[in-house]
Amino acid sequence: MADAPIPSVVAMLICDQVINEEGTNKKSLIGVFENFTSPVFPVLMPRLAVYVKLADALGDYLFKLRLVNLKDESLVAEIGIGAKIADSTRHSELALNFGNLPIPVEGKYEFQLYAGDEYLHRITMFAVRTPLPQGGMQWQLPRQ
Numbered sequence: 662m663a664d665a666p667i668p669s670v671v672a673m674l675i676c677d678q679v680i681n682e683e684g685t686n687k688k689s690l691i692g693v694f695e696n697f698t699s700p701v702f703p704v705l706m707p708r709l710a711v712y713v714k715l716a717d718a719l720g721d722y723l724f725k726l727r728l729v730n731l732k733d734e735s736l737v738a739e740i741g742i743g744a745k746i747a748d749s750t751r752h753s754e755l756a757l758n759f760g761n762l763p764i765p766v767e768g769k770y771e772f773q774l775y776a777g778d779e780y781l782h783r784i785t786m787f788a789v790r791t792p793l794p795q796g797g798m799q800w801q802l803p804r805q
């Protein structure tokens with residue numbers, strides 16, 4: 662990364678899942694969102710993805726994606742992603758699929774993208790508490 666140019670972010674989106682089509686390498690972003698709802702916190706998000714489209718990238722990179730609670734700037738999760746980008750004349754893409762991402766409390770969160778130690782971009786997500794159905798959770802036993 663020392664000699665690699667600093668890429669610029671063209672797009673960064675949060676969604677349920679990013680699917681990479683074999684052969685064409687096209688990306689399908691499923692369930693783009695900015696609000697996550699849950700009746701209880703803390704909660705594990707069963708599925709979440711972050712899609713990033715980059716311009717002007719060339720060379721070897723160690724990208725870092727951080728999830729931060731903006732209320733107190735506490736780090737919730739962090740992942741490192743190595744990438745080798747061979748052609749700076751074309752856009753590059755990162756598709757990061759996660760499972761069981763912890764969301765400790767309701768509030769505003771931020772995904773922060775870095776190339777090495779260089780900050781590139783951010784996108785926010787709101788974790789919102791939804792009320793339980795009237796009477797609380799209803800369990801039904803299967804009929805026999």
